[in-house]
Amino acid sequence: xxxxxxxxxxxxxxxxxxxxxxxxxxxxxxxxxxxxxxxxxxxxxxxxxxxxxxxxxxxxxxxxxxxxxxxxxxxxxxxxxxxxxxxxxxxxxxxxxxxxxxxxxxxxxxxxxxxxxxxxxxxxxxxxxxxxxxxxxxxxxxxxxxxxxxxxxxxxxxxxxxxxxxxxxxxxxxxxxxxxxxxxxxxxxxxxxxxxxxxxxxxxxxxxxxxxxxxxxxxxxxxxxxxxxxxxxxxxxxxxxxxxxxxxxxxxxxxxxxxxxxxxxxxxxxxxxxxxxxxxxxxxxxxxxxxxxxxxxxxxxxxxxxxxxxxx
Numbered sequence: 001x002x003x004x005x006x007x008x009x010x011x012x013x014x015x016x017x018x019x020x021x022x023x024x025x026x027x028x029x030x031x032x033x034x035x036x037x038x039x040x041x042x043x044x045x046x047x048x049x050x051x052x053x054x055x056x057x058x059x060x061x062x063x064x065x066x067x068x069x070x071x072x073x074x075x076x077x078x079x080x081x082x083x084x085x086x087x088x089x090x091x092x093x094x095x096x097x098x099x100x101x102x103x104x105x106x107x108x109x110x111x112x113x114x115x116x117x118x119x120x121x122x123x124x125x126x127x128x129x130x131x132x133x134x135x136x137x138x139x140x141x142x143x144x145x146x147x148x149x150x151x152x153x154x155x156x157x158x159x160x161x162x163x164x165x166x167x168x169x170x171x172x173x174x175x176x177x178x179x180x181x182x183x184x185x186x187x188x189x190x191x192x193x194x195x196x197x198x199x200x201x202x203x204x205x206x207x208x209x210x211x212x213x214x215x216x217x218x219x220x221x222x223x224x225x226x227x228x229x230x231x232x233x234x235x236x237x238x239x240x241x242x243x244x245x246x247x248x249x250x251x252x253x254x255x256x257x258x259x260x261x262x263x264x265x266x267x268x269x270x271x272x273x274x275x276x277x278x279x280x281x282x283x284x285x286x287x288x289x290x291x292x293x294x295x296x297x298x299x300x301x302x303x304x305x306x307x308x309x310x311x312x
Contacts, residue, residue: 015087016070022096022126023073023085029130031138032078033254039074039084053101054084055109055144058118060099063089078257079186080105080179081141083133088121095121098133100141105179106148107206117144146187152202168272169207174220177203178264181221185257191249192256196221224263 020038027034040046041064050072051064063069063086073085080103088095099119102109109116117140122129180202181195200214200221209217219236222245226233231244248259 019071019073019085019087019096022124022129023075025126026073026085026098026129026133027075027077029126030075030077031134034075034077034083037074037076038071040071041069042071050084050101052108052110053082053104054099055102055112055116055141056084056099056119057113057116059088059097059121060084060086060119063097078254079145080183080261081138081145081186083137084119092121094124096124096129098122098129098137100137100144102148103145103179103183105176105183106145106152112144112148112151115144115147117141142187145183149184149187168269169209170213170217170220171267171269172272173200173203173207173209173213173217174224175264175267176206177217177221178224178260178267182257182260182264185253185260191253192225192259193245193249195260196225196245221263224267225259228259228263228266 020036023036023038027036039050041050047064051061054060054064064072067086067089069086075083075085077083082101082103084099084101086097086099087093088097097119100117102112106112117137120132120137122132177196177199180199181192184190184195184199185192196218198218200216200218201211203209203217204211204214216236222241223233223236225248226241226244229248233241233244248256251259
């Protein structure tokens with residue numbers, strides 16, 4: 001019996017175990033570092049949460065909404081990329097569906113349906129499946145992310161008037177910026193210092209925060225990265241932060257990406273409660289450019305002096 005026949009037989013006798021084994025084998029064969037896990041689909045809320053991020057208008061979306069599955073495979077890869085894996089329904093029960101999830105930092109897939117890099121059906125042999133995913137799905141996925149990043153233009157931002165924010169909202173804002181920075185790092189030639197600069201304005205627009213909170217969000221994100229790197233930093237106003245950030249920015253790109261992910265994971269938690277009574281009034285007055293001022297008892301040093309790329 002061939003390896004493919006063995007895999008198919010195992011899948012028919014133990015579908016959950018077969019799905020896990022396929023996801024693990026697929027992850028190990030994709031370019032870059034991918035980690036396999038699973039996500040439950042046993043409740044309507046769980047399926048809705050997955051569907052909100054499922055960047056697909058074809059196989060995967062149809063299968064998720066019409067076929068009962070207890071869980072799906074989940075592959076987390078470099079640059080904030082995630083893949084969703086489901087058994088393909090009858091009559092193709094020896095195959096799988098692999099589709100992209102919209103990166104968490106970008107919100108809901110419904111907002112970018114026109115850019116969806118639709119998923120594909122793949123052979124149960126992990127080597128053949130990995131080849132198809134690498135050649136057909138991942139390039140479309142990267143291109144779609146690039147188009148979203150161009151569309152939102154994080155360095156431009158949108159103006160909002162003042163609005164109070166509790167600690168949960170600020171935590172969510174800083175985490176969103178770190179996830180967005182991970183995407184930008186993988187999408188364009190840059191480093192930590194560059195991708196952490198300017199994104200605070202986009203995050204404030206996303207979470208309906210006061211536009212003037214952008215400098216605080218950016219400074220807190222830098223501090224979170226330093227903490228992930230094991231650098232003891234107790235204050236946003238440490239004059240040594242720019243120097244420390246420069247040192248991290250010369251590390252290999254994979255290490256910089258891992259620091260962003262580690263910092264984001266450390267801030268993961270329950271979503272903030274809706275602030276229904278908060279003011280959400282747009283303003284025509286564009287606030288000052290986000291500049292995170294970092295200083296100790298000495299002269300104040302703007303972080304943009306070390307994080308802004310030439311010509312930005």
